[in-house]
Amino acid sequence: MAESGSGAAPGASPATRDTPWPVGLMSEKIAAWVDRLGQVWVEGEITQWQLRGGHVYGKLKDLGQDATVSFTVWRSVAQRLTSEFAQGDRVIALVKPNFWVKGGSLTVQVFDISHVGLGELLERLERLRRQLQGEGLFDASRKRRLPFLPGRIGLVTGRDSDAEKDVVRNATLRWPGVQFRIHYAAVQGDRAAAEVTAGIERLDADPEVDVIIVARGGGDFQNLLPFSDERVVRAAANATTPVVSAIGHEADRPLLDEVADLRASTPTDAAKRVVPDVGEELAGIDQARARMTSRLGQLLTHETDRLSQLRGRPVLRSPERIVDERAEELVRWIARGTELADRAVVDRGRELSQLRARLTALSPRATLERGYGIVQLADGAVLRDAAGAPAGTQLRVSLASGRIAAVSEGDAAG
Structure with missing residues (x-):
């Protein structure tokens, strides 16, 4: 049973097993159908952008599934573009599909192209900036001090990139023994944020890594968007290892610059600030x-x-002289002491003789030696009045030499 070509254009003979279409006819039919689509707006990610002879040849990839189409931007359109485009950019484009009959391939011709949602992206970034700032992630008090000489430097960058070469070359020139642990990641495009985040987390978990450098050699605003992604920023903020941002763009600073412990203007500057010059x-x-x-x-x-000076002083130059001087002085003081002691003894002897003479003169014994006596009653009281010794009273009479007992005969006058 013959098969009919149900997809044939009107006016074409049905293609059957017995009457097949030539390849050229089929290609012309496909080209006609594609041409009827006209111009359409599409959105996708640039995966290839090559400039040759003023024309641009590239590929545009779907954002959600594995679908890619080649595109061409002719010189007349390329000259009117006001923005720069590169691999990884997310764009919207006005295109017209074309089927190339001779090569059997489908390409699209670009009539207009622009970065997608720039205003929306700016607004979203500003909201994220305010949120992170409100959480204190930009505070200077959170910044950690970089080690003086890191034993091993972690580097997150693109494979075979100029940023990698600049960091490694300049760091090695400054300190030849420096070591690196490099994590390669996409630095633009939809995969960049996830891969850079993974690189920071993996290097932060490595106990041998003392500092982490995230490096990229500049780029326009669109290319730098992954470094303002919340995942990348929070990974840097949560890292216990100091993080250095070396994106290399002064005009459009990504949010990673704000939360990093150190911002370097370029990858070369990062190497100079992380590694001391030997x-x-x-x-x-x-x-x-x-x-x-x-x-x-x-x-x-x-x-x-x-x-x-000390040795020149007399006390140290001839110390025995001080001993001699002190010995002579001691002899003088001894002689003086002896003299004063003898004089004191003589003076005290003289005073003692004078006191003895005065005592002798005042003593009752002197009176007794002149023939007087002291009459005492039996109780020892001195008798001063004859009336105090009636007849028969026992008396004691003290003489200059000895005592005698006597008996009173009463008052003789009586």
């Missing part, structure tokens, strides 16, 4: 050693002079 450090060591040597020399000279 020549400068050696020069600094030489200067410090020279200052220490000079200071130590001055200190030794000063102390030597002090020792010389």
Whole structure:
């Protein structure tokens, strides 16, 4: 049973097994059908952008599924474009599909192309910026100090990119022993944010990595959008390892610059700020050693002079002289002490003789020696009145030498 060509254009003979169409006829039919589609607006991601002879040849990929179409931008249209385009850009384009009969391929001719949703993207980025700033992720107090000399540097960048070469070359020139652990990631396009985030998290989990550099060699606003993606920004904010942003674009700073612990203007600047210059450090060591040597020399000279001054003093030049002087002084003080002691003894002896003479003169014994006596009653009381000794009273009479007992005979006058 013969098959009919149900998809044939009106006026074409049905294609059957016995009467097949020539390939050229079928191609012409396809071209006619495609041509009837006319111009349409499409959205997608540029996966290839090549400029040859003023014309642009590239490929446009669907954002959600695996579908790609080739496109051409003729010179007349390319000259009117006001924006720069590159691989990874998300665009909307006015195109007209064309089927190339001779090659059997489908291409689209671009009549207009622009980056998609620029105003919307700017508004979304500003909202995200305010949100992150409100959370304190941009605060200077969160910035961590970079290590003086990192043992191993983590680098997130594009494979074989100029940014990778700049960082590695300049860091190695400054410190030849520096080591890297590189995570390659797309740095533009829809895959970039996820791959850069994964790179930061993987390097942060590596205990040997002391600092992480995220590097890209500049680009326009669209190309830098992955570095303002919330996933990338939060990965950098949550990292325990210091993060350096080296995107290399002054006009449009991505949000990663704000949350990173250090922002470098270029990948080369990142290498210079992360790795110290071995020549400068050696020069600094030489200067410090020279200052220490000079200071130590001055200190030794000063102390030597002090020792010389001390040794030049009489007390240290002839210490025995002080002993001799003190010995002579001691002898003088001993002689003086002896003299004063003897004089004191004589004076005290003289005073004692005078006191003894006065005591002798005032003593009752002197009176007794002149023939007087002291009459006492039996209880020892001194008798001063004869009336106090009636007849028969026992008396004791003290003489200059000894005592005698007596009996009162009463008052003789009576």
